[in-house]
Amino acid sequence: MNLTDMNESNHFDLVHSPLTGATLIEASAGTGKTYAITAIFLRFLLEQQLKVSQILVVTYTVAATEELRDRIRRQIRAAIAAMENGTTGDDFTGGLIRSLAHPKEGLCLLKAALRNFDEAPIFTIHSFCQQVLREHAFESLSLFDTELITDERPLVEEIVEDFWRRNFYAAVPEFIRYAREKKYGPETFLKITRNSISQPDIRIQPEIQPTELHSLELFRHSLGKVKAAWGAARPEVIGKLKDPGLNKTSFRNPDVLISLMDQWLSREGGLPFFPGWEKFTPVVLKQKTNKNQQTPGHPFFDLCGELWDSAQILQREMDHQLLYLKTEIFRVLRRELPLKKEEQNIQSYDDLLLRVRTALGKPGGEALSQALRQRYRAALIDEFQDTDPVQYAIFQTVFGKDSILFLIGDPKQAIYSFRSADLFSYLRASRQVQNRYSLTHNWRSEPRLVAAINHVFATPGQHGREPFVFAEIPFHAAFGVDDPDRPLFELSGDARAPFQLVYFDKGCLARANAAGNKDNFRRLIAGAVAGEISRLLSLARQGKATIGTMPLQPGDMAVLVRENREARLVQDALHELAIPCVLHGAGNIFDSPEALEMERLLAGVAEPRSEKALGTALVTDIMGVSGEALMSAKREERPWEAWVNRFQQYNDLWEEAGFIRMFRTFLRNEDVLPRLLGYRDGERRLTNLLHLSEILHNESSARKLGMEGLIKWLARQRDPAATRQEEHELRLESDANAVRLVTIHKSKGLEYPLVFCPFQWGSSRTRKEELPRYHDDQDDWRLNLVLADEDQQAVILAERESLAENIRLLYVALTRAKYRTYLYWGPFKDAGSSAVAYTLHPAPGGAATPSPLNSRNIVAETETHFSNLTEDQSRADLTAIVERSGGTIKLIPFPNMPGITYQRPPETAVPLPGRTFTGQIPRADRIASFSYFVAHKEKEEDIDNADRDQAPPPATSSTGIFAPPEPSPGFMSLPGLTDTSDPTSIFSFPAGTRAGIFIHDIFEALDFTDDRAIEAVVCKKLGDHGYEPHWQATLCMMIRKVLAAPLDPSVPGLQLSGVSPASCLRELGFYFPLQPVTPEKLGRLFAGKGIPDNYPRQMGRLNFMPAQGFMNGYMDLVFRFAERFYLIDWKSNLLGTSIEYYGQDALRLVMEEDYYLLQYHLYVLALDQYLRSRMGAVYDYERHFGGVFYLFLRGVDPARGSDCGIYRHRPTPETIATLARGLIEMK
Template sequence: MEIFDPINTPLTGTNLIEASAGTGKTYTIAGLFLRLILENQLTVNQILVVTFTKAATEELKERIRNTLLDAKSALLKNSSHDVFVKTIVNKYDNRALAIQLIQDALMDFDNAAIFTIHGFCQRILHENAFETQSLFDTKLVADPTGLTREIVDDFWRRHVYSLPMEFISYLLKKISGPEYFIRLLTKNRTTDVKIVPEIGKPELASLNDFRALFKRLRTIWPNSRIQVTHLLKDSSLSGSVYGSLKTVAMQAGISKRDLMVASMIESMDKFVDINSAGFPLFKGFEKFTATKIENSTRKNYRPLSHEYFDICDSLYHKGVSLESEMETYLMYFKVQCFKITREQLLVRKKQNNIQFYDDLLIKLKKALEDNGGKNLVQIIRKKYSAALVDEFQDTDSFQYNIFTRIFDSKKNTLFMIGDPKQSIYSFRGADIFSYMKAARNTDSKYTLIKNWRSDPNLITAVNTIFSNIKTPFVFDKIGFEKGISGKKIRSMKERYLPGLTLWYLGENKKAKTTKPLSKTESVSVIAKAVSGEISRLILENKNNPSHDIHAKDIAVLVRTNRQAQIIKKNLSLKGIPSVLYLTGDIFHTHEAMEMERILLSIAEPGNERAFNAAVVTDILG
């Protein structure tokens, strides 16, 4: 791959620039913009710049404007602190023309075509309403969640509550209720999803037999419970399956078998409860079956027998058949929900004359592919002679098709700038295959290798790790390019600070064993070590003006919210403030648990325990 030359790279054709974090991506875009103004003599509204957030568009506008101002100053004063700008302006003998071009660009900069992808689509649809068959009075709705939820909830009420209760129970164990379909519908708004194969409505052939067996099981359980409990504790059963008969440490008179059987009986109690659907079978149900008991009987012992075990055996085998049928029915249900809700969403949007941001993409893509598409392409190409696409790794196939259909022309210039390593983040809309397709079809492919953000030692460490892995990013087409530091090491002391340090947990000195620390113990040890190191870094540099480190300069990455809470607690014990950036359920947070205690106390004012729990919370205490 060719290293990108910001000064001499040709401004023609389709180009892909791979830029890792810190390599000057925004700086490169601003430089290309300046060169297009000076070399191709384009106006600011002839250069399309597209990025993926409103905040990024504002940053790009500011950086590009500043680059133009710097170039103007360099031309007038014949000097610049920026080597790139200085080199560019020195290429032009006709300085008067160069100054005029930049002056015109600055005067008209408010009309610069710097948009988000949705902003660009909206502009094209509005300016070409006839060609794209767009209505002027259509209301643009930023958040589609409300209408989507309304439609899915309506489907749920109409179709779910009339289904067999066994399927509803199975459905809710497999998916997160209506939320699953809201996410599914949201994720596939811009794609023409084809469902293959088409699924007809399946039958639950085993359901009636299953219900009859479950009814019999529920009926005889109260009178069989004590005897079944006694039999499951029999010494004839394998300890590896039903628990050892040896006494548990610290619990005199209680064996592992006692604990396991107690858990099994509790599960069965819940299973046969009057409010239970009886399906799916709970984990461990098989241990109640005659077949499992026979296969788990120790040598020279006679297998235990009981009517309950026989019924469980029949119910288990019927349950296996029913689960297979339920899985097919679930697929059918998903397809029906997706089809009906997607169709209803289109109807509701048309009735209310509204559209979502993603509809802008859909409409423009459709307009480009329709009979008048060629004419529309020519209109856009004439308007924008060059396009610079920022954060290209976040582009999906839908957006990529729009860009290539418009700018895949020798007369136009297209630069796509992004980091392929970030294309793996599908949760934010990225599509690794779109990026690889772009890499295959581009005229020229470049890379930015100089890192201006990270410390030299860190870059060396990252190079060492990833360059020794054949396919560090899973896909062969996404390779690793070694970075080069653009920063200087500031002191001799920093020269010897490693870019990466691996900490190893020590031995478990408290326990008289050679076994490694348990997961719970490890989390505690790591949290204390991390908070201790952070405290040392802050205090050590407190009186060093040249290298002052504050709590806000440090980030701690963890895998789970629980680990984050533990780190925060340890930092608090050392008087170090911290902020959590959590994902997941808000009701699992410390604040939510405290609010629950307070609300319980309010709901039961006469409950002394609830009152005491409330008054010791951080909120009230």
């Protein structure tokens, strides 16, 4: 290929190329794909005069939709600004403006587009299909309330387990034992279907029918004869096996063979045979007889020969049946999975696509296609190389004729086959479109680096090979662009070759003991990368490595890896040299060590009395207890019991207040944050732990999971077979100036100044446990999955595709850099089948071979060729590439040099720009409540539910490694525990939100006048809320005390036991229009209103955003007695462990600190408005409102006086009138 004579005839011109028909645009790396999409969108607006709502844009991630939406909007704004200011903007904008016949009309169109841009249909493929199903529910037969699920694996597991039971429980014992020996179980069928369920068009091979075990009876008959003969034949057989004519290597220990035969014959069924059983057969005995010796014979050996032969036939039949069952599970899943989803009214994201394709393909589907074409006059499909057959069928059906359809992507960057992305759908489309263009100018990389990449991928073509294996994916050299605004990368004393090829020769690998050891040479390469980075940073400190005017920084460099373990190797090497680095998108949170530790920790909390569970939790890095300390605690009863009690407290807190409350308390009490940050990778560990806690909190809330359910859910997510979701990917632990360690898959679409590619030599061979998958180019590239072990042609084709994808991964990695790329290479173990071997050392004569691609083993050819290269030949290949590159590629022999420890440059004062605000400004219009007002108090405490009763605050952190913190006098160290000496008293009843809801529920159900019904109500509510029955007597006693207590000594007979249900309103909800209110305004309204002097100031320190709109709340009980109305709020708060804690002083303190004073004033205000509206002119506050009672139920005891546990107050009429004027919006 002549790189200096490129044909640009198919280059897509952003201004002049026609916007008609079906068009495919190949956008190579760095050529401005997103910019091209925004340009085409702008031209649709101006040239086709389409509305934004008529231009469909589809991409493949939510993040990409947001980026496209932002970029298109900015492009429209830039064009408007250029037209209004009389400027040209950039080259494209200027050219487009000059091409307009009516610029003023164009300006109006753009302004209208900007005004209506929220209507722009920019979707992911799934959200597009969801929109279609929602808007065309009748045509697609879709239900409106179908639940969308992210993980259908539980349904699949259920079907597979049923399939297993149906086909194996009733099978003959021989078949079951054989399947078990072959390690067949439900997990076998789950594994083979895992990556294929989402591909409905996959062909399963071979297509076979079930078989009967015809030889089973013959096998059983032969087995019976062998068992019957063994007793008499055994002594003679021993002598025969010791015959001197037999090979002593094979028959070195006949007694062991006899013993194994004894054991085998004592078992039922006969299968499987033990290793060496065949030595009892005449055929093997003859094979193992020494030359010129007589083979020992015996009738028992003849019987064994018959049994062996019948067993071989039976095993072939059973192998056939197992293979049939492997094919049958796919048919079962395709039939039963949709039925189960329909029964449960659920669907997965893949179902969205399938339903749209089905709706388009059935009778009447043309009407749906026509409706979509009328709505969307043009369609732009981004990242089209990552499509699949279902997606392509949708686009082709809707927009394939008489429509404007742009398919934009790059087949050289199709690297997501593990997500079911199907490059071959792209290839199929490339044959069917009307127009094909390419974007050929690379705007990302400096021109010499672009030239170097061109030479690397042109190398296979020099030897008659296709650069990307398939002829349908040609390589067109890109053109570098001299950008005057691009800062220059300068490296003192270094040649200007932007592509550094670092080569490890065989001698180097031998000296490092890495010639045949993958782990050793991975560590060697990681060290080499770290050493070069440290060298560059050392030069930067001397002002000899710069980008523009700034010294090179760690954050200017990225190391691209294939697997997460490779990233961790480089991380370790960089840490050794004190170079800051950060893992970016390197895996899933549930694959992290912290997920395992979290599971062990939560198991210890769930079972604190289990020595195994608690001990395992304690020795996690989260807890930091050493093995020696753990053993010491177990030997001494008291320290171990202290740990049991502490974890029991966490257990109770989880039970009462939920997971997140428990976990935050745990983090604080156990000093987890400083402990984890003490590790070298502490920031990573802490980030993972907090991320996990957030996920677990969301799941426990959304799914209503208890302790056991949440731990099981976490264990399921840790299963490597679990569906991985994008929001569960590892978060960036820091945005500091650090070297980025990024997987190649994550790096796609990104760019970095300097890029290191150390591990691009992975094998393309299919692993033994992998099932071969390939696309048949003789059948329109249909995907095939081959389940038979002996299909070598399928393996060849699957490995061909693996090699092709590895080359595409290499292309993506090498095209990320702006200034310099490092590629590390050498004769590593198993590197002969790698993408680098194919690209840099292509086997000659590829094009001259007349055989079709399907019949050639390209991977084997590449591997054989590379393994036969001498050191000189290998170097000669690389030297030839360097010489052709015109100085853009440099070959660097690996110098085994130690790295230089990184020294951070001294910090210098820099101007601090204002930080960009990225939050959301809340609207003042809202429905406010008491909870809203107090949810953000200034003091640092959690309020789970301010309207419900809380347990006392937890104690502070621990005072010693084995001793839990001592509780404050009268209070618990953690919610839910008391030190009361009477375990049956009401003070021993659990506290917290759950208990508060339970007790409220009891009082809401009671008829206060029916004493006999109390036991029945309490018994039922105990069962409803999951409390033990033994609490019934305690609760009934508390209730009777409350009902008998005089609420107000000044009102004779005012007791709840005298209030009938007809005089009660329970859980009375209210709304009233709310004026604008702030914390300061609340403070002013309450000043001088007969409440403690400091309370208005305390309310002024509340930290809620200004609110107006409506005030909302619920009153526990409003009742009427003697023509007066009273308001009650039930409080189950545990203020202490005896009645002394419920005196008036204690109650006033709680009322003030928990803002209950504010709460009941708001409730009285609402009740006052309610009574005014219902009673009209006769209503008088003084005459009709009796007051407020806050009943702290545990402390109410008439025998101890009327002040015990009851807080009472009646706000003045002036106070309520002031609140009404200041808070209620009068219409």
